[in-house]
Amino acid sequence: MLKAIFSILVFPGFLFLFIFSFVAEYVDRKLCARFQNRIGPPWFQPLADFIKLASKEEIIPLEADVTVFKLVPVFALTASIAAILYIPIGGERAAFSFNGDIIVVLYLLTIPTIAYFLGGWYSRSVYSMIGAVRSLTQLFAYEVPLFLCVLASALLADTWSLSEMANFYNHHPGYWFFNILGFAIALISLLGKLEKVPFDIPEAETEIVAGVFTEYGGRLLALLRTSLNIETVVGASLFTAVFLPFGFNLHHPAAIFLLYLVKVFSIIAVVTLLRSLFARLRLDQMINFCWKYLAPLALVQVVANLILKGILPR
């Protein structure tokens, strides 16, 4: 019982993620700045932003649904924190696991998007509403290739549990390499999930101000931003478990954890590079791209893994 509470509140739950997300945001912003030949923010900038927002007055639009409006950031935050509990980060085993937790994690990671949609919709502002519709439309485009790629990896391991998957790949070193195509596709889909350029359509600043976040301010916005950062970290953690499952047999637990951090920051670095490389696509172009290229390629990965499963020694 005590261990469970510790996992939820301290590690790998709330406190760990909270701090980690600030670090992740800093790495992302600093790297982006360096890519753009700027100095970038000092190390405490994400924390300073958080404190500044948290100390600001909350302003709720007159026509907004107050309950939903206030609950949305909490929903988004809790869902992403809950997801990390099933992802193995300090070794083969996650804090909790059961057969089928992959599906749970994927759906827990969908909840923030749905929450953003609700928040935007009930803000009753045109920009928020358009942003809400856009985020939902986009959800249907990137979710399919993302799920297919994660499932392809699970198919090869022949399990529905993330912890067992890690175990499988650990005992079959090199097998993770077969998922490299899936990894690439999943990374691109992740940009859509995290609403980053070129898929930052739901919060496209120059078009619809800030999309679903337009009406948010103060503490609520601080929570929303944190939940987005935590989503980044959790998404990257999921990828380390699904697509980069190696090195779990290192002798020292600290070494394993360090390796995990390296993996997560590498994924964040790639995401940052991608987001500084492109112009934002239009919604129709994004959907076209996802269905025309990403989804079929993800299917190729699934079929390939089904065949590989038959050929490769288990």
Next chain:
Amino acid sequence: MSKPGKMTGQLIKSLFKKPATINYPAQRSGMAEGFRGKLKFNPKLCIGCKLCMRDCPSNAIVIRKVGEKEFEAEIDIAKCISCAQCVDSCPKKALEITPEFELANLDRMKLKVVFSADTGDDTQEKT
């Protein structure tokens, strides 16, 4: 023709380059010689013709007579647009432009600067 991620090379190179930005106000880049910033007044040369007052597009300068052939100048930095027309208009070159440009102040009243008739030193007007 179409290549996604055309800028990749440039971005990676930038990682190892010195940033183009500087950490203001710890570092300052300074301004080119001849930059038009704050005005400087030389009371010894002023003959009180007030041509500068007539030509100033924003009425930022006032020349006052304080004694026999003695003049002081009051410049409202909030109004001054640093065009330096007064410098051109002055027949005796009593006005000069300096490259000092960090003139912001938290108090609007402190933006009124008086150049004394004796020394030409500037003091913020007390009101």
Next chain:
Amino acid sequence: MTEEKKIKQELEEKFSYLKDAIVIKRYRRVFVNVSLEKFDEVFAYAARQMHFEALSTITGMDNGESFTVMYHLNRQGRIVLNLGINVSKNNPVIKTVTSFFAGADIYERELVDLLGIQVEGLAVGNRYPLPDNWPKNEYPLRKEWKAGASGKETQNA
């Protein structure tokens, strides 16, 4: 013969009443004064037959007793033909030229707002450039108008 002189000759031949009204200020600048009644035919001829295919802008001026409205046309971006008409200040009404130049719309709205010249045939639309709550019968570009009282009202509203 220069192009400017040709334009002058052509206009004088076509409209005898323009005999003394055409001035070539310098190369590429032709100024013409037309009476309000004859303006339509001269303008139509210049725009259609003489191929002055672009309207740079319309300038409205207050002469004290009357208004001058000047249409600045140009041909292939080269020669500028300035057609000026005088309009009485008591009843300032002109006709729209949007049928010749769709882009004239906004220039005519400017005349309406700033000088109070009525433009017949101008389509309903947003006003330009004054705010919607600008008081009636206040025309800032008229000489007798002084900034002050009327400005405050709109700022507070």
Next chain:
Amino acid sequence: MHDPGEVKIPIGPQHPALKEPESFLISLHGEKITASSVRLGYNHRGIEKACEERTYIQDLYLIERICGICSHSHSTCFVQAVEEIAGLEIPTRARYIRTLISELERIHSHLLWLGVAGHEIGFDTLLMYTWRDREAVMDILALLSGNRVNYGINTIGGVRRDIKPEQKEKVLKAIDILEERTKYYIGLAQEESTILERLSKVGTVSRQDAERLGAVGPTARASGIERDVRKDDPYAAYAELDFKVITSDKCDVYGRTIVRLGELMESYSMVRQLIQKLPDGPITIKAPRKIPAGQAVSRYEAPRGEDFHYVRSNGTEKPDRVKVRAPTLANIQAVSKMLEDGYLADIPIVIAAIDPCFSCTDRLISLRDAEKQSKNVVTWESIRLKGIEWYKKQGIDFTILNKKLAESF
């Protein structure tokens, strides 16, 4: 929402896509634009009226501040008209310096535009790079004129600052760097797929429509209209320079990008020619304070298109009428056409593609009494105090920090 199919969305007067207040009301069906209307005038400052109440010398600086980016365009256009009325023939060296500054200004404006265009399509990296490179030309302008914008180089009868030989070297050096960078951007615009996706076939306006709606400058040239005041009605030193008018028949935003990038390359070559040919001699001739009665029309190819000034004088120190038609006013009417059948996502870039400058567009009107006090008006000071009060209630006190900050300056 009663009709789920249609949404009316305001773009402006305050909107991140617009750098200046102007309002577009867009009706949307899903992501598709069904109707649009524009309301201008938010930036109306009364400059035309104010000009009538100031002397020519003062007007020069007022006109220069119509717009920050094309300040030299407006002041040159105005000063040309005044000189024409006064019958002043300015020295050749002054003409060359004016032209040099105007081409440097074009470089600065087009690079700025490229960055803004990048930002509008979400390509912030492009914004950062182009603006970094733009610093080169800004430094040159500061060196030559004494300011980064609002150069104040013009005066009635010539220019105010001369160019020294060592400054020429610096200009040429900066131009070399900029040329190399611009070549890179041309390559980027032609090859980067997301840029192509976002710019091609967006905001099209056919040649006929552009002509009918009176488009000018790069907007017109990108629709295949070969029109450029520098060629058609040469002023300053343009008659003695060798340059091409860049056009494109793409008619879309991509065409406008290519035209501007091409013009940058032409500008570099022009700057080199000007530096090379710069004649010796005086830079100014004496101008009278009172300008004789008369009228003049002056045209100038600003970075955004044809700038048009009409000046009428009445023999006093002050002009009788100054009319300014900025290029954006001519182009804004084509925007509605460009937005037809477009997507919501294209609005920012379509509006940005004419390189709008609304400050230029809305010039005139009323100087308001700044001292006015009214119960309804909340002053900045009272807002500040309210803010401090609110934070104190939350237990946060910035006063000590503020004091320290104030002391450190």
